[in-house]
Each structure stands twice: as structure tokens, then as C-alpha cells.
Amino acid sequence: MPEALAAAFALPLVPVLAATALAGLVYGFAGFGAALVFMPIAAALIDPVLAIVAFALGTLSSLVTLVPAAWRQCDRRVTLLMIAAASATLPAGIWLLKILDPEAIRLAVALVAAVTLGALILGMRFTIRPGLGPSVAVAGAAGVMGGATGLLGPIVILFNLATGDGAGRVRANTLIFLTLTSLIVLPQMALQGLLKPEALWLGTIMLPFYGAGSVLGRHLFRPERERAYRIAAYAIIGLAIVTGLPVFDGLRG
Structure with missing residues (x-):
């Protein structure tokens, strides 16, 4: 067995893979929230940099399970521009990932996740429909945040929820942005020397678990029941944030 693969199997795979499947489930029916579910839990169990790189690879199953249907519904012009x-x-964010202390990254993940969840629950909205300028600004900020913390979605989630589009279009726009941008993250990380063999093996192991979760989530999604499913997604994200807090480190051994 390759040394890097053995190192991946030596990690706490059961909770990491459970978090992966749960993240895929949330992403499949809500179109967002995968990193918000996965990162607070994974960053408490394994090195945050390893978690971010592996997750970027593990989520690529969405290209097959979710993207084809979402592509037909999304606003392609605005989404591709974003x-x-x-x-x-992204390179600026990945550079921050390289120089920051892993514990600082972990705390940043928990803070960003908590603030985003609070904003979503409170129903924050823009008062006007954003144009292309704000779209580019929001996406640029998301690139820095995503490179540094693995959370590409928080700003974009709030932005898309503010447009006034229906649940199907909002879900499709967010899903396409997050999935395709995650694909671009991998070569960017490779250029900065972060694609370690252990992370590649872990991400490969995660692929089927994330894919299975996303397929189930896709079948659960019903536009007419948007409120119920978003409430469920918020509850799962909140649980992930709480269980990822340092106060639970002793319980995890």
C-alpha cells in the first residue's frame, strides 16, 4: 500500500466520511452548505489544510450528479462571470492558507460559518437587484475567502438569495458557481504546492460518499417545499458548527 494511502487510512475516516456524505446531502437539495457542513467538523478532526484540499477533490462528483440539471436552470451569463x-x-486566498496558522484557519471557518448561518436565518436581503458590478465584487471576495478557508459559498449564498429569483434558479446559480469554482481550485492549489499525496488519496476516498449524498439530496429537493428544506439545511449546518468548536476536542479524544 502506498505510504500516502496508508496515511489517509490512518485518519479518523468514519466521522470524516460521514461529514462528507452529509455535506453532499445538504448540497444536493439546497444547492449550498456543503463546505459549511464539512469544514467545521473536518477542521476539528484533521489538519485544516488537508481538509480543504481533500474536500475540493471530493466534491467533484457533483459534476456528474448535480451540474447537468442545474446548468439548464442557471443564469449562465452572470454565473460564468462570477x-x-x-x-x-483564488490565488490570494490560497496564499493566505499557506501562511496562516492552522488553528487560525479553523477558527475562521467556524466564525464564517456561524455568521453566514445567522444571516440566512435572519433572512438578510438586498433592497435592490444587484447588477454585474456587484456580482463581480461579491465573487472576487468569495475567491479570497474560499482559497483561505475552503468556504467559497457564504457571500455568494447571501447574494443569490437576495436576487428575488425562485428557489430553482437560486439553487442552480449557487450550485454551478460553487461546483465549477471548486474545480478551478485544484490546479491553483497545485501551483502553490498544496496538493499533497495524502490529500489526493483522502479526496478520492471521499468522492463516492459525497456523490451518493448529493444524489439523495437532489431527489429530496422540491421547489414548492423550499422553506422546509432550507430550515433543515440550517439545522444541519448549525449542528456542524457546534460540533466543530474547540470545546468538544476533549470528547473527540
Whole structure:
């Protein structure tokens, strides 16, 4: 067995893979929230940099399970422009990931996740429909945040929820942005020397678990029941944030 694969199997795989499947489930029916579910839990169990890199690879199953249907529903012009803007700022975020202390990254993940969840629950909205300028600015900020913490979605989630579009379009826009930008993250990380063999093996192991969760979530999604499913997603994200807090480190041994 390759040394890197053995190192991946030596990690606490059961909770990591459970978090992976749960993240895929939330992503499949809500179109967001995968990193918000996965990162607070994984960053408390394994090195945050390892978790971010592995998750970027593990989520690529969405290209098959979710993207084809979402592509037909999304606003392609705006979404592709936002993907380009986020891609331009990702290197800056990845650089921060390299120089920051892992514990600082973990705390940043918990803080960003908690603030985003609070904003979503409170129903924060823009008062006007954003144009292309704000779209590019939001995506650029998301690229920096995503590179540094693995959380590409929080700002974009709030932005898309503010547009006034229906649940199907909001879900599709967010899903396409997050999935395709995550694909771009991998070569960016490779250029900065973060694609370690152990992370690649872990991400490969995660692929089927994330894919299975996302397929189940896709079948659960019903636009007419948007409120019920978003409440469920918020509850799962909140649980992930709480269980990822340092206060539970002793319980995890």
C-alpha cells in the first residue's frame, strides 16, 4: 500500500466520511452548505489544510450528479462571470492558507460559518437587484475567502438569495458557481504546492460518499417545499458548527 494511502487510512475516516456524505446531502437539495457542513467538523478532526484540499477533490462528483440539471436552470451569463472573478482572486486566498496558522484557519471557518448561518436565518436581503458590478465584487471576495478557508459559498449564498429569483434558479446559480469554482481550485492549489499525496488519496476516498449524498439530496429537493428544506439545511449546518468548536476536542479524544 502506498505510504500516502496508508496515511489517509490512518485518519479518523468514519466521522470524516460521514461529514462528507452529509455535506453532499445538504448540497444536493439546497444547492449550498456543503463546505459549511464539512469544514467545521473536518477542521476539528484533521489538519485544516488537508481538509480543504481533500474536500475540493471530493466534491467533484457533483459534476456528474448535480451540474447537468442545474446548468439548464442557471443564469449562465452572470454565473460564468462570477466564476471568472472568483478564479482571479483564488490565488490570494490560497496564499493566505499557506501562511496562516492552522488553528487560525479553523477558527475562521467556524466564525464564517456561524455568521453566514445567522444571516440566512435572519433572512438578510438586498433592497435592490444587484447588477454585474456587484456580482463581480461579491465573487472576487468569495475567491479570497474560499482559497483561505475552503468556504467559497457564504457571500455568494447571501447574494443569490437576495436576487428575488425562485428557489430553482437560486439553487442552480449557487450550485454551478460553487461546483465549477471548486474545480478551478485544484490546479491553483497545485501551483502553490498544496496538493499533497495524502490529500489526493483522502479526496478520492471521499468522492463516492459525497456523490451518493448529493444524489439523495437532489431527489429530496422540491421547489414548492423550499422553506422546509432550507430550515433543515440550517439545522444541519448549525449542528456542524457546534460540533466543530474547540470545546468538544476533549470528547473527540
